[in-house]
Amino acid sequence: MNLDDLKQRLIEGDAPGTAAMTKEALESGLPAQKILNEVLIPSMGVVGDLFEKNEYFVPELLLAARAMYGALDLLRPKLTEGDYQPTGKAVVGTVQGDLHDIGKKLVMIMLEGNGFEVVDLGTDVAPEKFLEAVKESGSRLVGLSALLTTTLPAMERTVRALKEVDSSIKVMIGGAPVTQAFADSIGADGYGRDASAAVALARQLLGNA
Ligand code: B12
Structure with missing residues (x-):
């Protein structure tokens, strides 16, 4: 799948699109950590840059944050898989x-x-x-x-x-x-x-x- 599309969905604050493409990425076998570190986190960086350039304002940041939250909820079970030891x-x-x-x-x-x-x-x-x-x-x-x-x-x-x-x-x-x-x-x-x-x-x- 094209990860640039996912990136774009998140940058645009499209929550349903971000969720659907995150799901697709997981189903295609991409590790959750990779989706997070190589797509989602850098996209939030782009959102910050657009804000700095006055191309985005607070409402756009909020939309992106909401989309990010949805994606994190989908990644959560995968990110926390592993051996559990009370720490x-x-x-x-x-x-x-x-x-x-x-x-x-x-x-x-x-x-x-x-x-x-x-x-x-x-x-x-x-x-x-x-x-x-x-x-x-x-x-x-x-x-x-x-x-x-x-x-x-x-x-x-x-x-x-x-x-x-x-x-x-x-x-x-x-x-x-x-x-x-x-x-x-x-x-x-x-x-x-x-x-x-x-x-x-x-x-x-x-x-x-
Ligand atoms: C989304 C966002 C918002 C959203 C937040 C929504 C939410 N629920 O979080 C909203 C719209 C509320 C917002 C508001 C504002 N924002 Co804002 N925001 C952002 C943005 C785009 C993304 C932040 C983010 O989520 N990053 C992704 C996460 C995963 O990264 P992270 O938070 O850095 O966390 C990682 C590490 O830092 C670390 N970490 C984080 N916490 C901890 C804690 C511990 C213990 C450890 C070990 C590690 C750790 O681990 C994390 C995972 O890897 C940033 C841009 C940016 N590049 O950061 C601006 C940014 C932080 N915001 C900024 C500004 C100016 C504001 C406002 C003042 C705007 C305004 N005029 O109103 C307000 C302030 C409101 C307030 N009082 O807090 C500036 C800050 C400038 C500065 N140097 O101070 C930034 C940098 C944008 C910019 N480039 O100008 N914002």
Whole structure:
């Protein structure tokens, strides 16, 4: 099948078309990971570029996000296939002021697929909410996502709040504007550039690599 068509459906925010072609791609035997990494994620990048060039506006981003969600739901069972071993617990959320959650969803899917129990706090999550969730769930690991340069300070505030309460809580961070250097500078325990890195990092931080 022609993967460029799938790419185009997603860029245009055509949810039914994206779903139908993702299904077709899976049925033709393409691995879910390949569809994700080589077609869907790059397409969201194109959407971002069009937005930057003022050719797309927020409604187009929302349509693409909705189409991406549909595709992820179809890929989910395939992405999480594998040997299940109970690994640990994690609390995840997008930091205060930030509404982007596709990357976080992917991180969750991969963590769950690798045996983690995940508490999802959603988007625009205040530092206190993370503290509460850690207390309630007993999780020793927190994953923070941020997609805006303007919400990086909220990420820093959240790391600081968590570490102040209990410096042994492990915090991993990620999202497009996040780097290893930034993670080091705010005292986070690790940075993952994608959802697979998040799984390796989570294992390492909880001491079961
Ligand atoms: C879709 C989208 C939206 C949607 C989000 C819908 C949703 N449900 O998520 C909506 C329409 C809401 C939106 C709104 C806005 N957006 Co927007 N958006 C995007 C877009 C096109 C795609 C993001 C995406 O989903 N990428 C795909 C996923 C899979 O990638 P990812 O999130 O990076 O996640 C991966 C890794 O980063 C990592 N990861 C992510 N989180 C974590 C966490 C951990 C712990 C770890 C280890 C790893 C990890 O793993 C993931 C999987 O590989 C980006 C463009 C881009 N290139 O990123 C702009 C972009 C992020 N948005 C941008 C802007 C400016 C905005 C708005 C301010 C626009 C406006 N004027 O209103 C608002 C802000 C709203 C808010 N307060 O948050 C800018 C940010 C610029 C900047 N540097 O700050 C971007 C870069 C577009 C651009 N090129 O200008 N947006």
